Amino acid sequence: MEILILVITALLIKNILLLQYLGNCPFLGVSKRMDTAVGMGLAVVFVMTLATAITWLVQKYALDPLGIGYLQTLAFILVIASLVQFVEMFLRKAMPALYQALGIFLPLITTNCAVFGVAVLAIRNEYNFVESVIFAIASSAGFALALVLMAGIRERLEAADVPAPLRGTAIGLITAGLMALAFLGFLGVDNSLKALTQS
Amino acid sequence: MLEATLFLLLLGLTMAIILAIASRVFYVWEDPRIIEVMDALPGANCGGCGYAGCAAAAEAIVSGKAEASICVAGGFETAQMVAAVMGVSVEAKEPQIAWTSCTYGVGDADPIYTYNGARDCRAAALLYGGSKLCPIGCIGLGTCAKVCPFDAIRMGADNLPIVDPQKCVACGTCVRECPKDIITLTSSTHRIVHEYSTDECTAPCQRTCPTGINIPGYIRAIRNGDYAEAVRVIKEKCPLPLICGRICPAPCELECRRILADEPVAINPLKRFVSEYEMGTGQHIQPYKAASSGKRTAVIGGGSEGLTAAYYLARLGHDPTIFEAMPELGGILRYVITADRLPREVLDHEIAGILDMGVEARTAQVLGRDFSISGLLEEGFEAVALTIGGFDSRKILRPGADEQPLAGVRLMFDLLDAQARERPLEGGRHLVIIDGGLKGLELARAARAEGTETVTLVTHRPADDLPSELRDYRRELAAEGITVKWRTRVRGLRGVREKLTRIDYEEVDAIAGLEPERESAPLDTLVLAAGRLPELVIAHEPIEEAPQAEAQPQSQAPATAGEGPAETDEPPAWDGRWRTIETFRTLPGGGEMGIFTPPEPGRVSDSEAVIKSILSGRRIVRGIQQFFAGEAIASPPHPVVEADTVLDVDAVHHVATSHRERAPLPHPTAGTENDWTAEEEVPGLDEEAARRESQRCLACGLICYRKDVQEEKALF
Numbered sequence: 068m069e070i071l072i073l074v075i076t077a078l079l080i081k082n083i084l085l086l087q088y089l090g091n092c093p094f095l096g097v098s099k100r101m102d103t104a105v106g107m108g109l110a111v112v113f114v115m116t117l118a119t120a121i122t123w124l125v126q127k128y129a130l131d132p133l134g135i136g137y138l139q140t141l142a143f144i145l146v147i148a149s150l151v152q153f154v155e156m157f158l159r160k161a162m163p164a165l166y167q168a169l170g171i172f173l174p175l176i177t178t179n180c181a182v183f184g185v186a187v188l189a190i191r192n193e194y195n196f197v198e199s200v201i202f203a204i205a206s207s208a209g210f211a212l213a214l215v216l217m218a219g220i221r222e223r224l225e226a227a228d229v230p231a232p233l234r235g236t237a238i239g240l241i242t243a244g245l246m247a248l249a250f251l252g253f254l255g256v257d258n259s260l261k262a263l264t265q266s
Numbered sequence: 267m268l269e270a271t272l273f274l275l276l277l278g279l280t281m282a283i284i285l286a287i288a289s290r291v292f293y294v295w296e297d298p299r300i301i302e303v304m305d306a307l308p309g310a311n312c313g314g315c316g317y318a319g320c321a322a323a324a325e326a327i328v329s330g331k332a333e334a335s336i337c338v339a340g341g342f343e344t345a346q347m348v349a350a351v352m353g354v355s356v357e358a359k360e361p362q363i364a365w366t367s368c369t370y371g372v373g374d375a376d377p378i379y380t381y382n383g384a385r386d387c388r389a390a391a392l393l394y395g396g397s398k399l400c401p402i403g404c405i406g407l408g409t410c411a412k413v414c415p416f417d418a419i420r421m422g423a424d425n426l427p428i429v430d431p432q433k434c435v436a437c438g439t440c441v442r443e444c445p446k447d448i449i450t451l452t453s454s455t456h457r458i459v460h461e462y463s464t465d466e467c468t469a470p471c472q473r474t475c476p477t478g479i480n481i482p483g484y485i486r487a488i489r490n491g492d493y494a495e496a497v498r499v500i501k502e503k504c505p506l507p508l509i510c511g512r513i514c515p516a517p518c519e520l521e522c523r524r525i526l527a528d529e530p531v532a533i534n535p536l537k538r539f540v541s542e543y544e545m546g547t548g549q550h551i552q553p554y555k556a557a558s559s560g561k562r563t564a565v566i567g568g569g570s571e572g573l574t575a576a577y578y579l580a581r582l583g584h585d586p587t588i589f590e591a592m593p594e595l596g597g598i599l600r601y602v603i604t605a606d607r608l609p610r611e612v613l614d615h616e617i618a619g620i621l622d623m624g625v626e627a628r629t630a631q632v633l634g635r636d637f638s639i640s641g642l643l644e645e646g647f648e649a650v651a652l653t654i655g656g657f658d659s660r661k662i663l664r665p666g667a668d669e670q671p672l673a674g675v676r677l678m679f680d681l682l683d684a685q686a687r688e689r690p691l692e693g694g695r696h697l698v699i700i701d702g703g704l705k706g707l708e709l710a711r712a713a714r715a716e717g718t719e720t721v722t723l724v725t726h727r728p729a730d731d732l733p734s735e736l737r738d739y740r741r742e743l744a745a746e747g748i749t750v751k752w753r754t755r756v757r758g759l760r761g762v763r764e765k766l767t768r769i770d771y772e773e774v775d776a777i778a779g780l781e782p783e784r785e786s787a788p789l790d791t792l793v794l795a796a797g798r799l800p801e802l803v804i805a806h807e808p809i810e811e812a813p814q815a816e817a818q819p820q821s822q823a824p825a826t827a828g829e830g831p832a833e834t835d836e837p838p839a840w841d842g843r844w845r846t847i848e849t850f851r852t853l854p855g856g857g858e859m860g861i862f863t864p865p866e867p868g869r870v871s872d873s874e875a876v877i878k879s880i881l882s883g884r885r886i887v888r889g890i891q892q893f894f895a896g897e898a899i900a901s902p903p904h905p906v907v908e909a910d911t912v913l914d915v916d917a918v919h920h921v922a923t924s925h926r927e928r929a930p931l932p933h934p935t936a937g938t939e940n941d942w943t944a945e946e947e948v949p950g951l952d953e954e955a956a957r958r959e960s961q962r963c964l965a966c967g968l969i970c971y972r973k974d975v976q977e978e979k980a981l982f
Contacts, residue, residue: 149284
């Protein structure tokens with residue numbers, strides 16, 4: 068049950084894009100077309116899960132024993148950057164179509180605060196390894212969900228009669244704000260779930 | 267400290283090793299030519315090719331999605347380098363440059379408001395389309411100069427853009443950014459056969475002139491005393507200035523804006539003055555001529571239209587040869603117009619000037635007797651233009667002869683003649699009559715009775731827009747086996763050597779946006795309801811486009827018996843097939859009507875004045891040029907000739923009135939009667955009078971003109 072609460076919290080209640088405001092650049096950049104949004108979402112799921120798992124291991128078995136926790140940021144960035152490079156090479160070989168579609172956004176994940184943020188949050192919340200991985204999967208799924216929802220809305224916006232000054236990124240930001248408001252509706256669901264399990 | 271350093275070192279090293287291994291494991295072979303093509307491209311990322319930058323273009327070239335010559339900025343050299351990488355060959359494309367048409371700066375043009383906003387044309391254009399009254403006027407804030415990636419545009423003193431032809435690579439950035447669409451990309455050969463559109467600035471006289479001479483331009487040159495330049499300006503549009511200077515009816519003078527103030531400028535006498543200046547120098551002042559294209563062309567008929575066609579073909583580098591039936595060139599100009607109106611030394615000087623452009627002439631060559639069109643095509647002429655028919659020389663030279671310029675094409679007159687004399691019509695197996703009306707119907711029935719297999723009447727008119735007599739016959743016609751094609755134009759004819767084989771139809775007035783219906787039918791005899799022979803352009807039919815059916819039996823026509831299709835490895839010899847190509851024929855207010863444009867089928871001109879046949883000659887060459895360049899043969903968008911109304915002014919202000927200069931009438935010689943005889947020529951303007959007259963020109967634009975006093979800037 069705690070795992071379920073963890074998943075729902077990461078996926079909906081504390082959605083990384085809409086309620087923690089991490090990773091807004093790809094949120095607006097890749098959400099113009101559904102197919103790239105799906106591709107980007109999957110890439111983030113892949114990278115974020117892998118990154119969180121590896122950074123957890125680095126934290127527990129290298130940084131903590133050596134007592135150099137202050138190097139967390141540096142070490143994590145190094146690991147994540149290399150990982151994204153690796154993913155890029157892998158995708159190019161294994162899935163050229165996805166590689167073409169994501170184009171410049173793969174390197175963007177390198178310095179993406181969402182990926183880094185989830186890795187750090189997993190440590191800060193003192194999850195164990197399994198929890199960390201589940202937390203990462205749920206967070207990235209939340210990322211993908213928000214991105215795909217946004218792409219769906221923006222594809223419809225293409226046909227809508229948007230006032231000229233608001234076209235493009237402006238209406239995108241307004242949409243994002245409204246979506247964030249909608250996601251606020253999930254607040255408290257975790258407490259209800261907790262109450263439910265206790266009773 | 268040491269631990270931390272070692273840890274980071276180790277971590278970095280591990281990652282590096284993993285990445286190094288991954289780069290081997292996941293190595294993707296990338297076409298090395300992409301990098302090579304990238305290096306060959308100029309790297310300006312101007313987007314002129316239609317791809318997002320040079321890298322994207324390189325990938326498109328290597329993957330075969332784009333031509334090696336796609337880069338507009340790099341020009342031919344880049345195309346050659348790219349082609350070398352790709353192992354293909356490219357043909358040299360004619361360089362284009364940006365071309366602007368506005369001539370009056372913001373300071374001199376009529377304003378609708380004073381603009382003080384952002385210094386950018388795109389911003390200014392949002393406000394009533396810019397501060398000028400003229401809808402096609404340059405806003406003058408220099409957006410084109412700012413966006414040019416090659417620094418090829420600067421703004422002149424009057425805030426009009428000046429393009430540096432050395433730097434301009436025709437990337438099209440300025441064309442895309444200019445909100446008034448006053449910049450177009452054009453090449454010098456395009457300019458040679460250019461037709462005005464309503465999107466460019468023209469003076470009323472210039473628009474009225476059938477050939478569109480830049481009249482304000484040459485009068486400005488006269489004002490500046492640069493007579494050679496004036497001749498060059500005229501010859502850009504009219505190769506016969508001496509002749510026009512004497513016998514042109516000068517419709518331009520009737521539209522001269524000066525009429526609104528006093529009298530029209532003596533436009534034609536000024537032309538006569540400079541052309542006589544040229545004749546006085548004994549030399550020929552020639553305008554720009556393009557490099558040889560390596561193509562040879564034939565012009566049949568050496569009258570004013572044929573001379574003009576040959577002149578423009580020579581300027582385009584297509585090595586023309588004129589075939590003239592009469593002993594000397596000139597046609598109506600020589601054999602009809604009297605010497606007192608057009609002295610022969612004037613005519614000879616003018617014709618010598620055209621031959622001087624690089625035109626060969628073969629005189630006393632009668633089509634059908636001394637040479638044939640298929641013979642010319644065989645000889646290697648790539649296009650044959652028929653510019654015959656100001657008068658019907660074949661009737662003059664050989665009375666009774668029934669030679670046809672194009673085998674199978676006959677005038678309705680000849681058939682009616684045969685019918686009247688009760689001779690057989692000889693309508694062949696497949697007969698087509700174009701715009702014949704009731705007489706055509708009679709002939710169709712007679713031909714059907716004579717045994718012609720298929721008889722087709724073609725008209726561009728709709729079925730319900732016919733004289734009632736014809737309408738009444740409609741049902742009977744179907745029963746008699748006569749097909750009537752309503753709302754149909756003829757796009758072209760095809761043949762094999764001296765035989766017509768096919769006719770291509772197209773639906774007239776197709777619904778906008780839909781492909782017009784097209785069809786093709788066999789024919790061997792075509793009848794035109796015209797008084798003169800058609801002006802057609804004939805070229806080799808490209809092998810791959812030829813329809814497979816029908817061609818084979820026809821190529822065994824008697825004339826070519828024994829000659830089979832070439833079966834060697836060499837480039838295939840001409841197999842005898844030809845087709846007509848379309849030329850630019852537009853009716854005022856009407857659309858294009860195919861190659862047999864009404865009211866007189868098959869005529870480009872009505873030849874009512876020499877200036878009109880000059881226009882026809884140039885239009886025929888325009889068709890040939892577009893055909894050679896592989897472009898669609900079409901009229902320009904929004905041509906002035908088709909425009910219902912072109913913006914104009916109805917009054918002029920701040921213009922001081924003056925008298926038109928007139929040439930003095932010849933003084934009667936003492937002792938003779940008080941009149942002048944026909945032998946004596948009417949003199950032209952002298953230099954002083956010409957310079958005075960040139961001052962009177964208002965140097966008009968579309969609505970701008972030269973004012974003696976600058977108006978206060980109106981604000982309303």
